[in-house]
Amino acid sequence: xxxxxxxxxxxxxxxxxxxxxxxxxxxxxxxxxxxxxxxxxxxxxxxxxxxxxxxxxxxxxxxxxxxxxxxxxxxxxxxxxxxxxxxxxxxxxxxxxxxxxxxxxxxxxxxxxxxxxxxxxxxxxxxxxxxxxxxxxxxxxxxxxxxxxxxxxxxxxxxxx
Numbered sequence: 001x002x003x004x005x006x007x008x009x010x011x012x013x014x015x016x017x018x019x020x021x022x023x024x025x026x027x028x029x030x031x032x033x034x035x036x037x038x039x040x041x042x043x044x045x046x047x048x049x050x051x052x053x054x055x056x057x058x059x060x061x062x063x064x065x066x067x068x069x070x071x072x073x074x075x076x077x078x079x080x081x082x083x084x085x086x087x088x089x090x091x092x093x094x095x096x097x098x099x100x101x102x103x104x105x106x107x108x109x110x111x112x113x114x115x116x117x118x119x120x121x122x123x124x125x126x127x128x129x130x131x132x133x134x135x136x137x138x139x140x141x142x143x144x145x146x147x148x149x150x151x152x153x154x155x156x157x158x159x160x161x
Contacts, residue, residue: 028110028131028150029053035116035126041104042135047153053135055102057095064088102140108133136160 029042036043039054049062064087071085110131118124137146145160 027112028133029106029135029148030114030131031106031129033126033129035129042106042132044150044155046155051155053104053148055104055137056099056140057093059091059093062090096140096146099140100142102137102146105136105138106130106132106134107136 029044032041032043036052040052040059041055042053044051044053048065048068049060052059052061067085067087071081071087074085075081110133112131113127114129114131115127116125116129118126133150135148137148140146143161147158147160149156149158
């Protein structure tokens with residue numbers, strides 16, 4: 001009975017993660033506080049992509065949404081994978097050439113807090129993470145700030161002189 005109970009809890013957690021991956025896109029720029037590998041300080045999920053921000057640039061990870069949606073539909077229809085699926089991802093890194101290591105200032109915090117529990121080790125648990133609507137990269141270049149603003153499902157950016 002204990003094995004079935006453990007299996008059922010595991011299944012609920014996996015299904016919860018799959019549902020959250022499909023439907024729950026974190027609002028705003030989510031702070032890392034150690035959740036992401038160094039040097040990433042913030043991340044932002046968008047439909048089909050995630051941007052990871054660091055002090056002198058960013059990484060964009062994009063996926064093939066049609067293949068991902070096909071996998072998603074198949075899994076939820078059959079509750080298992082009857083054949084292999086391939087979901088292609090593309091990554092590009094943007095570094096601002098000659099940029100100084102700027103300070104990132106977050107503003108316009110959302111009221112929601114996020115928690116990430118990874119495994120049994122509390123050192124890999126991250127709680128009360130905040131998301132922000134605006135990030136300002138101070139002095140990306142001397143006298144020039146770079147501002148990122150969440151605009152619905154997309155982003156807007158400004159260079160402020």
